[in-house]
Amino acid sequence: MARGVFMAGALALSLLVTGCVAGTSSEGAAVADDQPFEGEVEFWTINLKKNYSDFITGLIDDYRKQHPKVTVNWVDVPGQESATKLLAAVASGDVPDAVNISSLDLGRFAPSLSPLEDYFKPADLADFQPNLVEPLRIDGKLYAVPWYNGGAPVAMYRKSVLEKAGADLGKPPTSYDEALALADSVHDKTEVYGMNAIPDHNALRYYGIKLLSDDKKSAAFNTPEAVAILEKFKKSYDAKGIAPGAVSKDIRNLPQTLENGQIAFKATANAAELLNIQKNAPEVYEDLVVTPPVRMSTGGFLLLAQQAFSIPKASKHKKAAAEFIKFFTNGANQLAFCKIVPIYPSTVSSTKDPFFSGSDGDDPMSVARSVIVKGLPELEYTPIGTAKDSELGELLSEEVRAYLTGTKSAKEALDTAEKRWNDALAS
Template sequence: MRAGRLTASVAGIIALTLTAAGCGLSGGSDGGDATAGGCKVDKGNVGSGKLTGDVKGQITFQTTNLKKDFGDFFNGVIKDFEKAHPGAKVKWIDDPGDNTFTSRTVADAQACTLPDVINLNAPTATALTKAGYLLDLGTKDPDAAKPFVPSFWKSGTFKDAEGTSIHTVLPWYTGGVLITYNKDLLSKAGVDTTKSPTSIFGLFADYEKVAKAAKGKYYATMANPIWRIPADWDQMNIKTLSSDGKSAVFANDPRTVQWVAWMAKLYKEGAMPKDSLSSSNDPSTLYSQGKVAYGSTNPSFVRFVKQNSPSVYAKTGVGQQPYDALGKASAGAPQYISVAATSKHAPVALSFAEFLTDAENQTAWCKDPDVVIFPTTTESLNDPFFQDVTGSDPFSQARKLVADQLKTASTNQTNLSPAVQNAIVSQVQLAMQGKKSAEQAVKDAQEKANELLKQAG
């Protein structure tokens, strides 16, 4: 499973434009017919007013690629819920979570067959909220926000068809962000491993030191900017899109050109493998072979190295990802749990969603030795499991570092469609190859992004 900085692989499948008839919510607690995204629903599921009703009936709960490794845990959660609510039944299904997840989920929603409780990423939640297929949790349970770290609750705000921001998801688990590095390789390059750089450009300067010292024998990082756009820009507080999300504005910030110029310089100087410019591979394999100085920003990567390359793990250090202009750590967006507005047993679905994501169950899952994830509830992050870490090994240090970060971390991830992200990335790649100046690449990237955003409406 991949829980981490959901920048390219997850944030790259944002928000399909939905054209189903009757998109949005109508009806309410004052009577009359009710619809959600064109589907007929119980009037209590939509409109104003708290959701009420007996916790009785069967619902379907869908996760993403979790059943194989965590069957015992989730079956236990379901059993506990059903014991507490004798009239409720939960059927668990598991989606493979491939690159067609968003389109398939949208198709299910349009067919009025969306699972009652479903594990979503931010892009899919964005699309389903806009079309009115998800329960407005902030309205249907005014106390829903209480268990969660405020920034994570805020990250679950998406816009409906009218452009109003509503809460349609509960934050579930996240991966956090940190720097992982090979201490030996950085020491050879004269990089101080006792303190982390405080800015993205400071990190780039360290990449340059590695390039000059390694001379092609090893590298600093991977070249493909798809792993960094828009994550780096978010951390630098560069606005990628306008506040309404309808236009690109990153070219308005002079630091964007500086960022592209840095990437081109680093690529030319050999900080990155030449063949990695268009590769979708992350640093995992090359780092484990001692050929890349910086590893993934995903905390679970530390365990991957421990299991696959003990000799490199012994040389691995972890540190704070640059705070940069944002002024705090960025955790990206977590995975979410949502309730379908089309659920025939919404009181059961909402009750189970809140049970699944409560502090007790989040903490229990995070303690599973087969998973490297972090919770989104304040109580969970204060658990001794995260706070009383005494080991000096990289994984223990990573767990403590990320747990501390998440209490105040920003979740300001910008969501880009695949087309818009690729349009921007391709222009940066041209600059990195020396085929365009940084200034021209940024200008052209914004123009192409705006063309696509205009087409999407």
Template sequence: MRPPALLSTLRPALALVLGAATLAACSSGPVAQDAAGPAKLTVWIMKDSVSDGFLQRFEADFEAGHPGTTLDVQIQEWEGIGQKVTSALASKDAPDVIEVGNTQVAQYAASGGVHDLSDKAAELDGAHWIPGLADPGKVDGKQYGIPWYAANRVVIYRKDLFAQAGITTPPKTREEWIADTEKLNTGGTEGIYLAGQTWYVLAGFVWDEGGDLAVKGADGTWKGTLETPQAQAGIGFYQRLQALGKGPKDADEAKPPQAEVFAQGRTAQLISTPGGAGAILKANPELKDKLGFFPIPGKSADKPGAVFTGGSDLIVPESSRHQQAAYEVVKALGGDKWQTEMAKEMSYVPNRTTLAPALAGNEGAAAMAAGAVNGHATPNSPNWAAVEADNPIKQYMTRVLTGTDPATAGRSADAAVTKALSGN
């Protein structure tokens, strides 16, 4: 799933002959034999994932380290990408490397067209991968998607309004967060702006309670789980927090755009990716130097709140004619050097927790990285996209916030989620 408000182009470059024996020496584990003769590696990167400059530097560096290699990096639009990738995976001439949303991996792996890279996990330091990227990349115990970068929500707050309310440090627990938000609801200030259908935020609260949005049964079928006590506890906390602001109960954070609401100057907090600060400052430059960031608080001070990890994984199609060379591209993009450069330039969370220091000095990205250690992904069903299409979770939230019994609303939502996940 592509992280909102985050995420250019590289032009084709030089020429290559990569012998299969050379590639076998620099890659670990058995992978498909590369086609003989000159090869050009085709890499699909999504629009705005990284800057032109980053891609140009990566291309030059990779080709210098792999003499004769040609990288043809082609920029793809997010709109309509699902069908395009599905068609490519079914073809006999797929790209060699494809960037995909982390929650899309299961859907693509189900086609049988994605190469299993499980034997590469140790070499890529998979033990330290961010769970919200690594977990959806693994399907039926096989690692098809290699984590590339992540982004998750944090709390953006007004430092000046916190100070006026006597709050000297950001809250570390949910209850501290509620208490501080109540303090901020004075003198015409809105303690927090939280729209009623911000379902990724709700998901975090449900995960904190030990629940989920849907689970896979022993028989292999998926079913919604919003009627469970854990989900009811999660929506209960959401209801308490949402009531401390004036956000609409029947809309999400895009209607109206929450950054524009915050920019009006009367709101103390909102939940967004750090990139949301740019939209706020564009609408109201006077808020420059007044914005701060902290991880979404958890149930206890020793662990931040659970967050949805959006971002991208890298996959290698089965029909790639140069799988060994393709793996070298994945290895480089996921390695220390380019993960660190991407974190600094794009303010993304690197794919491994051990690289968090790369974000030092960037307050928003550092808060995001701190929260990423408790990152999660949506249920790893190949049909999850069907749930999001009509999204009964949003409807469930509005019903609860407007007075419907959570169990009753959850039962109805579960039926819709279960039907969507069944593929019917």
């Protein structure tokens, strides 16, 4: 279920944008605050031009009105080339000056990024949600400022199924343990699968399991507590509370989903999933009740990723890049972007607009927007924190799938996953 949050919001969270801003500064010589910027701005985006050309062009026009001596050259790059292009730029030293980077890649690129304290003072960060800024610090230094995210998760329940099971939707599950119990009860009483979650690394974080050692050089999740968590999920999986297809490797196309009506609920999901359900299964959409999701052991909500802006160390125009980032991520521009894409802002001022604060309807999307906005200050972004986060997550999921399908015991699965993590980290 937790892994579904990321995949459901993939459209919003896979927009990797990079940008180059040229100003009148040179390496080591900052531009005075009142000095106009001059030169060419080469602004890269990834797969945005097809759907968001008018929006990006409008922002560029607005920026040029404020800085008439700046020429903007917008380049849109195929998504499959984004990481390779940034790696090549860093290797060559011919880097973009302002780069949009996924928080999942921040640890990977941090050694080549410039700390931002010289360019973003406390006043420049004041409108950002503090809980979204702090995770972008590494060893006390800020390496990125937030842009947008998939929002706080929500829970979605099929009213007809839950009522048949005798569940009280006025008191939805607040923890994974409660969600597992409900899932088992639903299947027992209705023969509808409860949910499609597995105890991957994200689910372990909901239980407060520490994934890595403090020095991030070795796995730390192989504990008796983690074994007990896997056993809880296996019990539910065997009882059909968890759908059999939950062990499928292709999590983008699980056999049993809310959309195809084969599960009863998702205890934590990205609201972007609602758009797909509304479009592809309107009868399911009309049957949904949206509530706050299950919480982590800390009481907060897990944020799996966010988009942010950084400045490479090799940039010769850091001041100009910083000023462009401030413009591009300001509250008004984030709000405008959120109105055309199912994403959520990192700025507090954006959430006070009626677009968010006025979400008082009772349809699933309106309720979801209200739940999400209220949950933004409680988001906790807790990445694994390495350059190999995605690889490590899949390595653990492979072993969890082996356990759920009976190939290994819980301890054997965690032992193997621990060794594979340590080998990957060592290499």
